[in-house]
Amino acid sequence: MKKTTQIFKALSDDTRLRILGLLVQGELCVCDLVAVLDLPQSTVSRHLAYLRNSGLVDGRRQGVWMHYRLAQQDGALHDDLIDLLSKDLARLEEIKSDQRKLRQYLSKKRTVKCC
């Protein structure tokens, strides 16, 4: 039960939903998220830690950079929720806006000194 409420707590915060709304598009590194969300790095890292502790995302280090992506295969409820988020988050205006910003950002990424 604690695991279940923990997952829902992880989804109860605007910033974390925004992060997930970007990660449903694919793996990203912290510097990408900071740039697109336009939030302090400590804020982004703190929320990523929360999502990881809740089992919703996995992190992988590549050199200095940490890449995060949605976690897979972690129980029925978890998988059902990931499916649900992939489908329903993109209906929210704020998420759509972030996703647009992400596309712009990725298209000019070579000009950015990040991963």
Next chain:
Amino acid sequence: MKKTTQIFKALSDDTRLRILGLLVQGELCVCDLVAVLDLPQSTVSRHLAYLRNSGLVDGRRQGVWMHYRLAQQDGALHDDLIDLLSKDLARLEEIKSDQRKLRQYLSKKRTVKCC
């Protein structure tokens, strides 16, 4: 976005998940919930108010008693979550135990002075 996080907040608490785990079985009144959950009435009512404000349950007065049930038709995310809960809550041991208690309770309900 606020509406979305509000729904997830509503699902982030043990007591509220237990209430929903009973309501997926059908409409119940507050006194039923207090008896089965074995919690103070003020606690149950407070959580019911939270669930109602989040749009997850509807209340209907019948005389002195308030009957609560899962709300329907309130947006894509909402409906998807109700489906998910109906399916996944019953996998949790604590919820299964509550649902057993509910069946026992309902079977001897005529001996209880409640709705």
Next chain:
DNA sequence: TGAATCAATCCGCATAAACGGATATATTAT
């Protein structure tokens, strides 16, 4: 109207969690 009963709200207290600048840690390159 007054008593009885169910449910909602109030209250003070305790705990959890968000914020973001500052600091610590980890990795790479010189």
Next chain:
DNA sequence: ATAATATATCCGTTTATGCGGATTGATTCA
């Protein structure tokens, strides 16, 4: 080793939320 950079964690402060006994409000019946 030292510097540079990316990320994680620490810290004090603020805000949100849970608790449950006590109170209030609503409804029914005599």
